Amino acid sequence: MFTALSWEAWLTLAIVLGLIVALARDVARPELLLFASLAPLLATGVLTADEAFAGFSNSAPLAVGALFVVAAGVQATGALAFTDRLLFRRSGPLGATLGQMMLTTAALSAFLNNTPLVAMLMPRVQAWCERSGVSPSKLMIPLSYAAIVGGMTTLIGTSTNLLVAGLMEDAGLPPLGLFDLAAVGLPAAGAVIVYFALVGHRWLPDRGADDATPVPADCLFEVRLAPGSPLAGQTVEEADLRALGDAFLVHVESGADVVPASPETVLRAGDVLLFTGTLDALDRLLARPGVERAHDAAEAEGLPVFEAVVAGRSPLAGRTLREVDFREQFGGVVLGIRRRDGAVHQALGRTPLREGDLLLVEAPPAFADRWGRDRDTFYVVAPVRPPRAVPHPARAAASLVILVGVIGVAALFGVSIVTTSFLGALAMVATRCLTWAEARRSVDLSVLLVIVAALGLGKAIEGSGLAAALATHVTSMSAAFGPVAVVAAAYIATSLLTEIITNNAAAVLMLGVGLEAAAATGTPPEAFAVAVAIAASASFLTPVGYQTNMMVMAAGRYRFGDYLRSGTVVNLLVAAVALAMIALLWL
Secondary structure, three states, X not given: OHHHOOHHHHHHHHHHHHHHHHHHOOOOOHHHHHHHHHHHHHHOOOOOHHHHOHHHHOHHHHHHHHXXXXXXXXXXXXXXXXXXXXXXXXXXXXXXXXXXXXXXXXXXXXXXXXXXXXXXXXXXXXXXHHHHOOOHHHOHHHHHHHHHHHHOOOOOOOHHHXXXXXXXXXXXXXXXXXXXXXXXXXXXXXXXXXXXXXXXXXHOOOOOXXXXXXXXXXXXXXXXXXXXXXXXOOEOOOOOOOOOOOEEEEEEEEOOEEEEOOOOOEOOOOOEEEEEEOHHHHHHHHOOXXXXXXXOHHHOOOOOEEEEEEOOOOOOEOOOHHHHOHHHHHOOEEEEEEOOOOOOOOOHXXXXXXXXXXXXXXXXXXXXXXXXXXXXXXXXXXXXXXXOOOOOHHHHHHHHHHHHHHHHHHHHHXXXXXXXXXXXXXXXXXXXXXXXXXXXXXXOHHHHHHHHHHHHHHHHHHHOOHHHHHHHHHHHHHHHHOHHHHHHHHHHHHHHHHHHOOHHHHHHHHHHHHHHHHHXXXXXXXXXXXXXXXXXXXXXXXXXXXXXXXXXXXXXXXXHHHHHHHHHHHHHHHHHHHHHHHHHHHO
């Protein structure tokens, strides 16, 4: 069968296989690898420029970007503060509490991006565990899995679902509706929640109290005296900045002068104060009138804080933060530096970094997604402090109204989700639920670029004849067992791919094959589209397969095998329920 392939199909196949290997080995960031895979296809004429970059005119990237802004608006206003009452039962067995926590998380994840959602819920789960004497290892994996299965239930639950809808639109097929996945995703999510509530939590490890991610001490950090600060004109001793307990003022940078701090040092507006101490001390200092971050304080409000350990081969090693332009290159601001062999005593921007230095980075949640798997740059990236919403009751109500409007108008009046989400994003800024800077930061550009490049690669897979050839091969092997077997083969292939490469890449590689198989067998294309969308998100076997799995790893003190044991059962459960529902609805 493969002997009849054209040279275009062979070239596309070689590029796809090379892409899979490169993604599995983390050779470079996914968006870079996907765009690089388009280059030879463009150069050889397999793709025209219009085909390669058609993703920029597809509705999927715009919808995903707009939904990032909508979700950020809901989070920034503190509109989800009510979840504290919904997450946990006041009393009762662990299984019932865990089931309630997973149900709430899954419901929120159906409409909000799951990475910031898990970042927001993790400290609430940890606080409950501490109060109740329950090991966080009993709840952290269920928290991540609940966010994943919740995203399977609606079109806007994950970017993968929107990508699949965009690919169907490109193929001339009706795109998936807002709740078309619900008939399959809801039973699958329900099965996972019931499994953990009844049985699954018993098989999770009990690793005791959560001491895996203590807030680092003895970090160097900077604050600045704002214009008009009441501390200006006072000495260090008069300003009560000398004896802080968990922080020590090292020196004062006033213009071009850097002087060691002494009780008699007089402070001026605009002075940068360098301390060694804890993140809690930094928070207390910033709460004082007239004290602000040394960087742009307006853009930093509420962002989460991560700890990132500099790797030996990192481009940061041997260079200062100013030299690498950290904020521009990494999308975050370094609040502090901790060194294993003692505290550093130079200004943050002038301190040459070393392997093993721990950086406290204030950045959007996408920082962990982008750099958490890049072991050449950071050995580990782990959350230290979640996003902190500043309560704004009026804006919180407005953000919820906007979210309900985005969903309700699309569901009730058949308006496309890209239209409602785009208008919702604009409304978030117009009602001041978000500033323009916060809206811009909330958009994970790497996810949008992956979608754009994946759409171009999908056209090559389809146009070269590779998708048709692979579909013929799949159907010839499984057709004897009926259409359910053909859909199951596509589901299994997608599920395996998503464990070793990104879920969006797995979806684009397999959907073209699925649609061709649907045409060859006379099966409704929706059956394959839903199977691929669900399977691409069903990444439970490894901590690196899905960002939320990595986020909870340190907090739950998990090992690789913990995911394998829990994830195997969940993968089989989701596959069985999803395939049964697909067969019932479409086959």
